[in-house]
Amino acid sequence: MIKSSKYLVLKELELFDCLDDRQLEQLSNQVQSKKISKGQFLFDHGDHISDVFIVINGSFKIGRYTSNDKTLIKEIAYKHELIGENFMAEQSYTKDFAQALEDTEVYSIPISFFKNLLERNATLCQGVTEILIRKMAQLESRMSNFVFKKAQSRIVDFLKDLAKHKGIRIGLDEVLVNHGLSHKEIAYITDTSRQTVARVLGDLKRQNIIHFSTRKPHKILIRSTLNLS
Known part of the structure; x- marks a missing residue:
């Protein structure tokens, strides 16, 4: 049958x-x-x-x-x-x-x-x-x-979770994530503020740990999940 x-x-x-x-x-x-x-x-x-x-x-x-x-x-x-x-x-x-x-x-x-x-x-x-x-x-x-983790750690943990559930592996260790969330929504999930989310993501980008464009901020390329900390 x-x-x-x-x-x-x-x-x-x-x-x-x-x-x-x-x-x-x-x-x-x-x-x-x-x-x-x-x-x-x-x-x-x-x-x-x-x-x-x-x-x-x-x-x-x-x-x-x-x-x-x-x-x-x-x-x-x-x-x-x-x-x-x-x-x-x-x-x-x-x-x-x-x-x-x-x-x-x-x-x-x-x-x-x-x-x-x-x-x-x-x-x-x-x-x-x-x-x-x-x-x-x-x-x-x-x-x-x-209570016990700083805002940056909570946002980084969120990125790791995104990579696990939504990530598309590119090359050896790069992972592309299309999360579809605004900074405000990420702030709600991580119990932070929109400004803090923007600052932390900007810092990670300047350190070349992640990359995203201003035109498509909902797409994040994680250079290496091992370097996320």
Whole structure:
């Protein structure tokens, strides 16, 4: 029997390693593929929660609007990551937003089906729980870094993370990153200021550790990840 393209994609995802062929087939029949253009929202604050999403290609910034009309960037969701896993909190409406940083594709899974799948598969339930725990640990680490690490170290750590998830290797040790973020958004993620981000990136450029042009600042060439410090 010829399997659908959705089935083949889902079979490659580590999260669904625990599903047998029948369960994978059922899942592939439920998912819907969605294309989200750069800058568009997958969901926004106040939207009804009806699906959980898996990033198939591209990346999203996940954030929340604060009471003083500012934006808090909580995380960047990359390829094969789960978005909207807070459906387990029994909320009817999302408090977050997910905005595409580039042209993206996601698979949407109806929450009712996904919950039923979790109830029938303890290993999958454990996998989703581990994702939640890991994200909580990342937020805790971010708070710790804010207290104990200097601004430059937090920005450098962010560049290393970008290189790991979004980098395209060029030559022996150079990595090109097209992150799609403004200095202001990087500041939100690293808990710094826009001016500090501009200063640190400028210093790294003058030291020939990274390179970017003023016309395309969202593209950064990291000369050597080993020299990032």
